[in-house]
Amino acid sequence: MPVYIGKRLLVAIPTLLIISIFVFSLQKLLPGDPILAMAGEERDPATLEFLRAKYHLNDPIILQYFSWLGGILTGDFGISLRTNQPVLELIGQKLPVTIQLATMAMFFAMVIGIPIGILAAVKKNTWIDYVANIVALTGLSIPNFWLGIMLILLVSVKLGWLPASGYESIFVDPVRSLQTMVMPAFVLGNALAATLMRHTRSAMVGVMSADYIRTARAKGLSPREIILSHSFRNALLPVVTLLALLFGELLAGAVLTEQIFTIPGFGKMTVDAVFNRDYAVVQGIVLCTAVGFILMNLIADVAYVLLNPRLRATI
């Protein structure tokens, strides 16, 4: 297994290099001179020249890229223009908030998506299956920022059950933290639940027509035993790997959800950085998200191999 993981990590290197080229090129898309944007009101030629030299902007573009990449590899993602903090430190501060949100969203998605997916497969082509299909389609089509706004309107403004915005660390006040996170997590997990529902259904339908399920039926096992002990365990395999992949998607979805519910996480930081023209932070975010996404892909692959005895034997 370590050899397999090592190989997969090696394969990720060219992908990461290409991503770094893309992220580096982003700053070249900026109209005008980036130093003027960075200097703001300060237009003293000596300062501008100092900044140009500091960021190697007088060098050929290839050298600029390598000096930027060198910084990234040593953990220097630049400094936030807004807060003057190192970008990596800023991301490190905000990420735990988003991870809490994403974990709760994942919980909602699993609790809703997997059981309904199983039910739809077991009751294939009945009204239950059709209703589940409509629920999944609705979940995939509803814009999550609108769902968030509508929930705030109903649950917070009309009913006054939950706070409409804010955040409290789970380590400081767990109850308040859960109260503030329930709605955003549901909103974020909604589309994921629909995706999980569809995949669980299709995996279950595939497994339930397998020979060993027919054998289990012939042996006289009850439908409940067949579903829980035979079908579900095998259908779960692609679903578990999908979960790892979708966790990366949650980071992207958090951008809008955190904006609506004013949660000070990774997503809100992205939007703030965009509007403050804090380009080093935007670049750092894209790079970190891509690295996170690749890591999740790796985890998904490893989980697939670990959970599948046939694949495990080949490694």
Place this chain on the structure above:
Amino acid sequence: MTAVDQTLPIPAKREQSRAWRKMKRNRSALVGLCIVAFFALLAIAAPLLPIPDPIATSWSAIRKAPSAAHWLGTDDLGRDILARMIWGARASLMAGVFSVVIALVIGVPFGLVAGYFGGWVDMVISRVTEALLAMPFLIMAIALAAFLGPSLTNAMIAIGVSATPLFIRLTRGQVLAVKTEDYVEGARAVGLNHFEIMLRYILPNIVAPIIVQATLTVATAIIAEASLSFLGLGQQPPSPSWGSMLNVAKNFLSQAPWMAMWPGAAIFLVVIGFNLLGDGLRDALDPREA
């Protein structure tokens, strides 16, 4: 007719009429088609409809609830929400369709070349595609829109570029499946050049899954445009778009909830329309379900 033409697997016309017959039997696909057609008609006919100017403000009609004068109410500047919704449909549909056109125009040729030629060309294109796919769609679109500057055109470019790797991967995979078919070998044998083979013999036979993906991606692109406009990176005020209307509406939830209801409902409806249509097209164009 050349020998190569005779080797084509299924006459395209028969294939099309079979697909259309299957589409007509699929009720949910027809519902999707009707929804999309309705919004498309609204968007096209917007200048001809007897509705108020969508950007004309009225201080005497600020945040009025739905009434006979303003069927869907008015917004924080007294503008008619129905008029803004109808004109907003233009921005949303245009963004959805043009982003996908950008993705197709870049993605399909790269996918064709990668799949057809293989070797180092395929390796380079595939690695770049994988890298771009490693960045979540929305994060990439936000980053691009941020660096390009906020406007509807830049949002469309950002969404189009972000969706491109999807079409490169799909096209490449389809080309790999088709390029060893007899009719492609036949085309090669009669001496057609690579360009002609790709355009006349490969592309027509891989177009079905690309159409299906394009339809489903329009739905994703509409949500992405609404998201960017919601964040202030798409359509700029005072021009209306459903996303930017929601962005303003979120500040007046308790005073004017109708401001938030309609634009979101419109996005939801049109996206569900494209999703139903895409699913229906997939079923209709899938030869396994013939």
